Ligand SMILES: [Zn+2]
């Protein structure tokens with residue numbers, strides 16, 4: 001576990017040590033721009049005005065959402081023990097919830 005190691009959960013990247021999408025304090029990473037590019041229709045889904053900068057949105061924490069390492073690699077959710085669970089790691093929904 002070195003500095004700069006990342007994990008991937010349902011295509012989104014987070015720092016390994018904290019599960020954070022943005023971790024300036026410890027890991028010096030900001031994955032928001034890359035992660036935003038992996039979901040389509042995010043801006044429309046959020047219903048924000050054109051002035052809203054997606055790269056400044058509130059960061060997701062994968063570990064807060066229950067992401068744990070799966071037996072076969074990858075990361076799974078707590079509720080369904082499913083790798084890259086589309087329900088628990090529905091990023092558009094998660095981001096929407098954070099931006100409310
Ligand atoms: Zn970190």
Ligand SMILES: [Zn+2]
Nearest residue numbers: 077080085088
């Ligand atoms: Zn799940």
